[in-house]
Amino acid sequence: MKITKGLLVSVLLLVCGTAFAVQGNPDAGRKKVSMCLGCHGIPDYKATFPSVYHVxxxxxxxxxxxxxxxxxxxxxxxxxPTMKGIVETLSEQDMADIAAYFGAQK
Known part of the structure; x- marks a missing residue:
């Protein structure tokens, strides 16, 4: 069976992309969430900026x-605006760690 170069390259990129996906660490995430907890750590919190909404x-x-x-x-x-300012400093690993931390919560 003959495989074209384009198909082979596509398959390799798909496999490599999956193999190198960033894995989140909840313990590392716990050390990175202080900026999140000011809003997302308050039950039933409603923010007022840029408008009133349930966080x-x-x-x-x-x-x-x-x-x-x-x-x-x-x-x-x-x-x-607030979320944009916070995520500007986050790496892909930071995002994965933070997500793993919150995902592990009840």
Missing amino acids: PKLGGQHPEYLVKALQAYKSGDRSH
């Missing part, structure tokens, strides 16, 4: 969802 609960969320949300704030696909 979402992060504990127990799927880590993959949380990483995607953080990446979206960093890229500008999600818009919130």
Whole structure:
């Protein structure tokens, strides 16, 4: 069976991308969440900036969802000035660790 170079390269990229995915560490995340807890650590907290809204609960969320949300704030696909400012300093590993921490919560 003949495999084209393009197909082979695509398969290798897919396999390598999966193999090198960042793994979150909840213990490391616990040391990185202080900036999150000021809003997300208060039950039923409502923020007033930029408008009044209920701050979402992060504990127990799927880590993959949380990483995607953080990446979206960093890229500008999600818009919130406070979140944008916080995620600007986070690496992919930081995001994965924070997501793992909150994902491990009840």
